Amino acid sequence: MIMKDITRTEAAERASVIQDCHYEIFLDLTKRERFFSRTCVKFNSKPGANTFIDALANAIESVSLNGIPLDIKSVFDGSRIALENLETDNGVVVEGYFEYTNTGEGMHEFTDPVDNETYLYTQCEVSDARRIFAVFEQPDIKASFIVSTKVPKNWHVISNSTCREIKDESNNTTLGTTENCPRVWNFGQTPKMSSYLFAIAAGPYVGTQSVYKGARSIPLGIYCRKSMNQYLDADYIFDITRSGFEYYEKRFSHPFPFEKYDQVFLPEYNMGAMENIGCVTLSENYIFRGRADRALKERRVVTILHELAHMxxxxxxxxxxxxxxxxxxxxxxxxxxxxxxxxxxxxxxxxxxxxxxxxxxxxxxxxxxxxxxxxxxxxxxxxxxxxxxxxxxxxxxxxxxxxxxxxxxxxxxxxxxxxxxxxxxxxxxxxxxxxxxxxxxxxxxxxxxxxLETPGVNAINAKFCVKDGKFDSFSLEQDGPQRSHRINIGLYNLESDVLKKTIQTSVLISGAKTAVRELVGIKQPNLILLNDKDYGYCKVRFDIQSMDCILENLSKLKDPLSRSIIWCNLWLNVRDCLIDPSLFVETFVRHVESEQDTKWILERVNKCINFYTKDDKSTKASIAEKVWLMFERAQPNSDNQLQFLKGYALFCSTKMQYERLLAILTGKCNVVQLDADLEWHIIAALAAGDYIDEDEINNFEKKDNTITGRELSARARAALPNKKADCWQKILTDRTLSNSTIRSISAGFQFVQSADQLSPFVDVYFDNVLDIFKNRTFAIASAISEGMFPLRLSNTDLVQKTKSWLRDNKDAPVGLRRIVTDNLHEAEIAVKLKECFS
The missing domain is CATH 1.10.390.10 (Neutral Protease Domain 2)
Structure with a gap:
């Protein structure tokens, strides 16, 4: 299948000749190998104009323009159908067969291992509506849609508009019996919308309905697979959704603009969610089978509100x-x-x-x-x-x-x-x-x-002189593009064992240097926090006294926002080679137990230890023991307890530490309540340490015969030290691997005790990545090229080979060169930090 790109110039030309567009689409989803699609599109145009309509079809069966059949070989090039000599009023009918995918693009097909039920869903953004029907694939040719789908009788179909009619089809040529004959779902006409917002979810989905009563009553629906329904917290999701409706209708002074609002949770989804009109689709990662960490719960809330805002x-x-x-x-x-x-x-x-x-x-x-x-x-x-x-x-x-x-x-x-x-x-x-x-x-x-139109971020630095304990002068300097910033400066002092803000001043920064006269004569505080309240978009630097105060007293600062600003900028200063990664780790050890959300910080500590310092088993073992003590001190069943156990599993290095982890998994050490997802986290860590074998992983998979269980077992197998070559073999040869399974294998591949385990695969990566990007869809190619880059290695050999590949492949696809270039940058940061501080 040839996938021809669409340029901005072509889109502008097409938009100039296409107006008042309306689609009627019929999809027969009863066949499993491929599906039939018929598009009837009516539009106005300039008489005599030429244009094209997009279709990434398996086979085009017929095309007609204004009632006249067109020769398919003459007008279809594999992704475009030429439309020539248009009239004022035009009608195009395209019939063909399109492919189901396992990549999360177009019409994705998934079979649930729990009950063998098949589910379909679409993902059209950016330009994958053309994988489903013939379409003018660009956002500024808005059109109304009327959709009909033919599906098995026990299926439920959700789309952008409300279903107006469901008909049994008496002539069943697909399923073989009258009582099991397919049904045709006919949906109402949508408002004008862009094609990338088209959506269908079809299968034995189960759902719950509610309503939001605001400017008018809006029907609400929440749907998921049958096997996931037991975990779906629909009442909570409805509460968040209704709160969002109320807030947005008030703040936007505009009522909700569409007729309904359904949310469908999907397996093997490439992103967090998608804002399809009336049929928002979300990742099943937001349905929690067990204990979910606070960060994921909060992200679910923000995602629900984010997609609603898109309406x-x-x-x-x-x-x-x-x-x-x-x-x-x-x-x-x-x-x-x-x-x-x-x-x-x-x-x-x-x-x-x-x-x-x-x-x-x-x-x-x-x-x-x-x-x-x-x-x-x-x-x-x-x-x-x-x-x-x-x-x-x-x-x-x-x-x-x-x-x-x-x-x-x-x-x-x-x-x-x-x-x-x-x-x-x-x-x-x-x-x-x-x-x-x-x-x-x-x-x-x-x-x-x-x-908006200039890239890059500024770093803001405080320059001051102190005389008799007070500021004799104080100014702010910025590097990078000269921009105007309006930021706050907070001065904090330690009082009664609490780090309190004693003075705050607002400053308008303009140019390379800005004097702050308001602070002259003020006593130097324990901590100067630039960009306090986080209104500015800028990195900030810490003076020596402030840095000492942070290391000693960060947990005594009660404002979560101020602490977040400090954690964020500590991390940025590490990456800029201004702070030793070990200092970030030491700050973590001293203060993380006071944080409400430790996930992000633990991930950065992992980066400091495993990427930014030379492999040192004793350092990892020492951190693991400190995190274990945090786990023991944490409130039972708290988010911190969960995060510290996951962190401990990540940092395990010694036989004793792995045996402790194994005892937790087998129930011999009953210190925490395990669920399936937490078990898999521990199993992956044991696999990376070579303290569990493939047969044992397979036995756990049999206990958790779900798609999540299969994906997490794939990750655990990929973490085994002797299975790294198998990871590459599967990814290169097995086209049945879904998007999410490839991501799981990649995550396990990167999970190693020693970075040297990835050394044999540097050449494998560069020998194959170009062919992968040329022959796989973007979702799959980007998942492989990003996920299988051996970044953990981050040595001079990897840097040189990456530079050589970029030099020799200047004509490689832009998306691939971007992935490789960014990974080179990350590897160079790691090498520099190791040279400076290890």
């Missing part, structure tokens, strides 16, 4: 082209965090944002492949790599800064104008800035140039 940002008003993807994602990210803080139990949502989302943005904004928030997207294939920390987290971070700058009420007033003016249409950055400028009375062109 306004992205769906009611949609970007014209993919360079404005940030208009969807950044706004959904910031307002979902606002909503989480104000209408859910996660009142410290901004502390979580600072620690996780913002640190993600800072790291990605220093990669050699960073880009402006408003990305330069020439073709559809450029878009896939831009679902990143810039589009999501940096965009949201600079919007938080803008809200602080112009005021929240003016911000929402501008958004309300934007929604009213461009409802059910498309818009651009310029359109949004016009409405925000009008509402705030401020010109935002310069702000946009500095923050």
């Amino acid at each position: 306004w940002f992205g769906n009611l008003v949609t970007m014209r082209w993919w360079n404005d993807l940030w208009l969807n994602e950044s706004f959904a990210e910031i307002v979902s965090t606002m909503a989480s803080e104000r209408v859910t139990e996660y009142k410290d949502a901004w502390a979580t944002f600072a620690l996780t989302e913002k640190s993600w943005a800072y790291v990605e904004d220093q990669l050699p492949t960073t880009h402006p928030v408003v990305a330069d997207v020439h073709r559809l294939s450029d878009v896939y790599s831009n679902f990143d920390g810039i589009t999501y987290a940096k965009g949201a971070s600079v919007l938080k800064q803008l809200v602080h700058w112009i005021g929240e009420e003016k911000f929402y007033e501008g958004l309300n104008r934007y929604f009213r003016k461009y409802a059910y249409g498309n818009a651009t950055l310029k359109d949004l800035l016009t409405e925000l400028s009008s509402a705030s009375g401020q010109t935002l062109d310069e702000w946009s140039k500095q923050w």
Whole structure:
């Protein structure tokens, strides 16, 4: 199947000749090898114009234009159907067969090992609607859709609009018996929407219904597989959803713009969720089979609110082209965090944002492949790599800064104008800035140039002189592009064993150096915290006294947001080779037990020990023992207890430590309540240490005969030291491996006791990665090329071979070169840190 790219120029040309588009789509989903698809599309055009419609079909059976059959060989090139000499009013009918996938793209097919039931779902963003039906695949040709699906009788179908009619088909040629004859589900017409928001979920899904009563009553639904229904906390999800509805309708001054709101939880999903109109799809990772950590629970809430926000940002008003993807994602990210803080139990949502989302943005904004928030997207294939920390987290971070700058009420007033003016249409950055400028009375062109159109992050450093214990001078210096920042400076002093903020001042930074005269004459505090309250998008540096105070007293600082800012910037300073990774680890040992969410910090400690320092078994063993003591001190069944046990499993190095872990798994050491997911976490660690064998892993898989069990067992097998070559063999030769299984194998492959275990696979990676990217779908190719890069090795040999590959493969696909380039950057950081501090 040839997959031809679509350029921005081609899309603009096509949009200029296609208007008033309407689709009627029929999908026969009763056959398992492939499915039949018929598209009837009506549209207006310029008489005599030529264009094309997209279709990534297994086989096109017929094409007609305005009632005239077209020669398929002449008009279809494998991904496009040429449409020539159009009339004012046009009708195109395309019939063909399309492939089910196991990659999470297009029409994904999944069979549940628990009950052997088959489930289907679609994923169309960025350009995979064309894997399902013939379509003008670009966001600015909005159209209404009427969809009909033929499915087995016991199936349930969810789509963008409400089902208006279900008919039994009397002539059953597929299933063989009248009583089991297929049914045809006919859905109502949708409002105008972009094709990437099209959605179908079909199978024996089970669901629960509710309603939101706001400006009007909105039907709500939550669906999942039968075997997962016992774990689905539908009442809680409905409560979060209704709270989001109420918050957004009030703040946006615009009622929910669509007729219903269903949420469908899916297996083998490539992302967290997708905002399809009326049929939001979410990863089954948000259904908890056992104890879920606090970070995942909070992420589920933010994700639910994020997707709901998209009904306004992205769906009611949609970007014209993919360079404005940030208009969807950044706004959904910031307002979902606002909503989480104000209408859910996660009142410290901004502390979580600072620690996780913002640190993600800072790291990605220093990669050699960073880009402006408003990305330069020439073709559809450029878009896939831009679902990143810039589009999501940096965009949201600079919007938080803008809200602080112009005021929240003016911000929402501008958004309300934007929604009213461009409802059910498309818009651009310029359109949004016009409405925000009008509402705030401020010109935002310069702000946009500095923050949306220029890549990179500034570092802010305090320069001061102290005389008789007081500041004699105080200024802030910034490196990088000269931008304007409005940040707070917090001065903290230790009082009664609590680190208290004694002074806070707001500073407008402009240029390379900004004097802060308000602090002259003020006593030097124990801690100077730049960007206090986290309004700015900038890295901050710590002076020596502040650094000493952090190491000694961080847990005495009671504000979670302030601590998150410090943890985030400690990490950034490590990566910038300004702080010894061992200092980050020491801060963790002294203070992490006071944190409410330890997951992010534990992950960075793992990076410090396993990537940023030379392999040292004794260091890992020492940290493992300290984390074990944290586990023993933690409140039983608390989130910290769960995280410390997982951390201990990660750092185990000695025979005694592994035997302790094995005793927990077998029940001989009854110190924690185990569930299936926690068992698998321990099994993977034991496998990496070679303290469990493949037969034992297989026995645990038989006990957990679910898709999650199969994926986690694949991860555990891949962690076995003698199975690393098998990982590559399976990934290269077994096309039946699904997207999620490949990710599991990759995670296990990287789980090693010694980095040297990956040395034999450096050449294997570079010998195969180009063919993988050329011959597999983007989702699979990117999962393999990212997941199988031997980054843990991070030595000079890996750096040199990576540079050589990049030099010799300048014409490799952009997405692949980006993955390899970014991994090279990470390897160079690790090598530099080892040289400087080990």
